[in-house]
Amino acid sequence: MTQQSTTSRSTGDHTLLVVGGRIQTLRKAAALGIRFVLIQHQDHFVPEAAKLAEAVIIADYTDWETTRPLIEAAHVAYGFTRVVSITEPGLVPAARISDHLGLGGTTERTAELLHDKRAMRDLLAASEGTRDLSVAAAEVTSAEDLVAFGAEHGYPFVLKPADATASLGVERIDGPEQAAAAWANVEALRARTDLQWGNFFHIERFLVEQYISGPEFSVESFSFAGRHIVLAITEKLTGGENGFIEFGHALPARLTPEQERSVEDTVARFLDALGLTDGAAHTELRLTPTGPKIIESHNRMGGDRIFDLLNAAYGIDIEEWIVAWQFELIPVLDARPVPERSAATRFLSARPGTVVEVQGAEEAKELADVIDVETTVKPGDVLGELRGNWDRAGQVLTTGPDTTAAIATAEALLEQVTVVTVELEQKVAA
Numbered sequence: 001m002t003q004q005s006t007t008s009r010s011t012g013d014h015t016l017l018v019v020g021g022r023i024q025t026l027r028k029a030a031a032l033g034i035r036f037v038l039i040q041h042q043d044h045f046v047p048e049a050a051k052l053a054e055a056v057i058i059a060d061y062t063d064w065e066t067t068r069p070l071i072e073a074a075h076v077a078y079g080f081t082r083v084v085s086i087t088e089p090g091l092v093p094a095a096r097i098s099d100h101l102g103l104g105g106t107t108e109r110t111a112e113l114l115h116d117k118r119a120m121r122d123l124l125a126a127s128e129g130t131r132d133l134s135v136a137a138a139e140v141t142s143a144e145d146l147v148a149f150g151a152e153h154g155y156p157f158v159l160k161p162a163d164a165t166a167s168l169g170v171e172r173i174d175g176p177e178q179a180a181a182a183w184a185n186v187e188a189l190r191a192r193t194d195l196q197w198g199n200f201f202h203i204e205r206f207l208v209e210q211y212i213s214g215p216e217f218s219v220e221s222f223s224f225a226g227r228h229i230v231l232a233i234t235e236k237l238t239g240g241e242n243g244f245i246e247f248g249h250a251l252p253a254r255l256t257p258e259q260e261r262s263v264e265d266t267v268a269r270f271l272d273a274l275g276l277t278d279g280a281a282h283t284e285l286r287l288t289p290t291g292p293k294i295i296e297s298h299n300r301m302g303g304d305r306i307f308d309l310l311n312a313a314y315g316i317d318i319e320e321w322i323v324a325w326q327f328e329l330i331p332v333l334d335a336r337p338v339p340e341r342s343a344a345t346r347f348l349s350a351r352p353g354t355v356v357e358v359q360g361a362e363e364a365k366e367l368a369d370v371i372d373v374e375t376t377v378k379p380g381d382v383l384g385e386l387r388g389n390w391d392r393a394g395q396v397l398t399t400g401p402d403t404t405a406a407i408a409t410a411e412a413l414l415e416q417v418t419v420v421t422v423e424l425e426q427k428v429a430a
Contacts, residue, residue, distance in 0.1 A: 014326075015078055015080040016034050016080055016081075019085035026052045036080070038056045055077070094106075094111070106278065114298055114299050118139050118162045122137075124294065134294055136153045136209065139205060155173065161207070163203075163205065170244040215236075217255075218285075219234070220233075220282060222333070223281065224325070231316060234250065234251040236248070236284075252313065271283075280318055282300060284297065301319060309397065314339050315340060342402050342405065344407045346407075347393075348392060348419055355379050355421050358419050358420070361373045361394075361417050369398050373395075373413065374395050383419075
């Protein structure tokens, strides 16, 4: 099933409020003929946005007291009728604005449930119809709470921030002897000032939940007025010191038809329970011996450039879909799309130290079946230990006739693209 681009159509007189996000989103909105107002944090403003937008508001959109009078005035001046965000920090603010102005779309309650992992777990546990999708969980405030949870629910269990992303601060606890060190890590993470998105998220609350065994997958879905369509199921390769760092993705996942149906049913029941009716969702789950269990979800497209893998394999530009669906500029799907090819990504890493050079990246981009080679470091940058997804050095994206072939090409590229580092000089004690 080939997906047709929406770029040939125009909205004419529709106006959108875009909360944060990428310049690519704005380009796609402009190409669709959508007039839009942008509210953006000063640290993420790109001058090109001013040429594309009707107006740009520079403000911390996570600060409601600052944002509210600004968007009220912009609503009067520009008459936007829909609000959208594709960036994690903007999802709850966008929903709050929609509720406040009575514009419809995803509600603040739904956005909060998807953002707050503890609230999501509580909701699933409260209903007999969704209890099987979740596991026991509790908010914790001390090492003693970790020991108490283990005594009640057993080991292993997972400790993680209640509202963070990118596997940041996620730790597996296998016994009570780990509690003190794990809580020391919590305190150290809370004290860090160098975190990506640090001006948006302040890590305070922590959650523990029973460990979910089985292979992990992510699910890209799109909801059309309450009808949830799974676009793709993506395999995950995880590992690292905590076992939760994502080393790669590949789609479509190599599953049996029965497993695919089980995943589709799980995602539909989950999104119904949380009240999501429209737009993209990125849901992470594991296939356990007793069926799929939800890990977490977000009302946005997946990160790690999964959206590029989706486009390469299915011909679906989900970023474009997100803005286009605000004004129903794309047709409603009635069934899952069929992939034209497969796609995969693997992430670059390097030994801790100062980056000297990146070898082989430009040559690799020219190879067959390579979508892109992205490096996120440059000479002079300092790489630390790989403790989370943000510590990676880049990624390679590939395609192939099937998922196995796409993965093989990506893994071969890891041998060709090398981030060269030198160890940091040891300080000599005085």
